[in-house]
Amino acid sequence: MKRIGLVVTLLMIAARASAQTGGAAIHIQPTGDGFENYLAAAMAKKHVPAALVDRADRATLTLQSSALQVRKDAASTKVMKCMLADCEGIDGRASASVKLVDRDGTIVWSYSVTGDQDDKDRIAEAIAKHLKSDYFGGKASPR
Numbered sequence: 001m002k003r004i005g006l007v008v009t010l011l012m013i014a015a016r017a018s019a020q021t022g023g024a025a026i027h028i029q030p031t032g033d034g035f036e037n038y039l040a041a042a043m044a045k046k047h048v049p050a051a052l053v054d055r056a057d058r059a060t061l062t063l064q065s066s067a068l069q070v071r072k073d074a075a076s077t078k079v080m081k082c083m084l085a086d087c088e089g090i091d092g093r094a095s096a097s098v099k100l101v102d103r104d105g106t107i108v109w110s111y112s113v114t115g116d117q118d119d120k121d122r123i124a125e126a127i128a129k130h131l132k133s134d135y136f137g138g139k140a141s142p143r
Contacts (some may be wrong), residue, residue: 020027022051025051025052025059025060026050027051027055027059027061027062027063028052029064030063031066035065035096035120039124039128040052041121043131046128050136059103065127066097066098067096068095070119071134084101092116092117094114094119095112095115097111097113098110098112098127098131108132110137111134
């Protein structure tokens with residue numbers, strides 16, 4: 001009898017967790033440069049209403065991201081930027097593109113962002129912010 005009660009309790013907890021996140025469980029594919037760690041941290045910080053899972057077979061959605069693409073400015077461009085503005089962020093620009101794919105392989109959301117090369121966390125936070133507002137409709141995460 002105790003086992004049945006335990007099983008029922010566990011099922012109720014799992015059902016509640018699934019209902020709170022809308023049943024969405026996201027797996028972030030590795031990017032090769034570690035950017036997936038920034039994405040996971042940003043999604044937690046921005047309270048994206050989905051569970052993050054570490055195995056693709058447990059996910060209802062997969063977030064696929066390109067590795068950060070870094071574009072270095074030429075020396076003459078850096079000089080001009082310093083003369084006309086300030087010397088902040090002259091080391092180069094970075095961009096990332098992501099797409100959210102469901103189990104059937106359908107792309108359900110995508111986004112691209114550009115920022116300073118050293119601002120991986122800000123780039124990831126922009127992605128998480130737009131994922132929450134565009135795909136999940138701005139719902140707050142139940143944490």
